Amino acid sequence: MNRVACSLLVLTLAPALTIAQTPSPAPSANPVADALRQSLARSTKIMTAAAEAMPPEKFSFKPTAPQNSYGHLIVHISESNIRFCSAVSGVAAPEQPKLTETDSKDKLVAAVRSSFDFCASSLAKLDDAHLGDSVELFAGRSFSRAAAILMLSGSWADHYTEQALYLRLNNILPPTAQPAK
Numbered sequence: 001m002n003r004v005a006c007s008l009l010v011l012t013l014a015p016a017l018t019i020a021q022t023p024s025p026a027p028s029a030n031p032v033a034d035a036l037r038q039s040l041a042r043s044t045k046i047m048t049a050a051a052e053a054m055p056p057e058k059f060s061f062k063p064t065a066p067q068n069s070y071g072h073l074i075v076h077i078s079e080s081n082i083r084f085c086s087a088v089s090g091v092a093a094p095e096q097p098k099l100t101e102t103d104s105k106d107k108l109v110a111a112v113r114s115s116f117d118f119c120a121s122s123l124a125k126l127d128d129a130h131l132g133d134s135v136e137l138f139a140g141r142s143f144s145r146a147a148a149i150l151m152l153s154g155s156w157a158d159h160y161t162e163q164a165l166y167l168r169l170n171n172i173l174p175p176t177a178q179p180a181k
Helices: 003-021 031-053 070-089 105-123 145-169
Strands: 134-138 141-144
Touching: 031 070, 031 105, 031 145, 070 105, 070 134, 070 145, 134 145, 141 145
Parallel strands: none
Antiparallel strands: 134 141
16 A cells, blocks of 8 residues: 555544543443432532622512512522422421522522532432432422432523523623633
C-alpha cells in the first residue's frame, strides 16, 4: 500500500480504536435513585437561582388576578420539596417555620434552599430496592415509591417552568436562559 492509503487507513481507524479501548462506566446498581439525585442537583441550582433572581418587590407579582403570587409559588416549592423528599426517602420531615407568601424574599429564598438541602440529605442513601413500596404523599393517598419519584422530578420541572414564566413576564431572563459565563 502506498503511504497516502496507509495514512488514511490509520486516520480512519484511530478514533474507533481509541473509543474501543476506553472503558465504559460501570452500570449503576440504582439507576432510578441516581437519576433522581442528578435531577435534584440541577433543580437545586436553577430553582434557587430563580428564586434569588426575582426582585423583592416582585414577590407579590401575579400574572393575572386569579393566579398565585411569586411568593406563593416559592412557599409551595419549599413545602412540596419537604413533603415529597420525606415520603420518597422515608426520612421524617424537619420542623419548618410557617411561611406565608408575604414573608421577606430573604426568608422565602432561605426556605427554598433549606428544602433542597433536606432533599439532598434525605435522598443521599436512596436506592432502587423498594420502588414498589407504598408511600403516603397526601392525606389518605398512597403511591408506589417509583410513582412518587416521578411526581417529585416532574414537580421540579413544573415549578421551574412556572418560575421562569414569572421571571420572563418581569423582563428577567431565567437562569437556564442566561448566557454561558
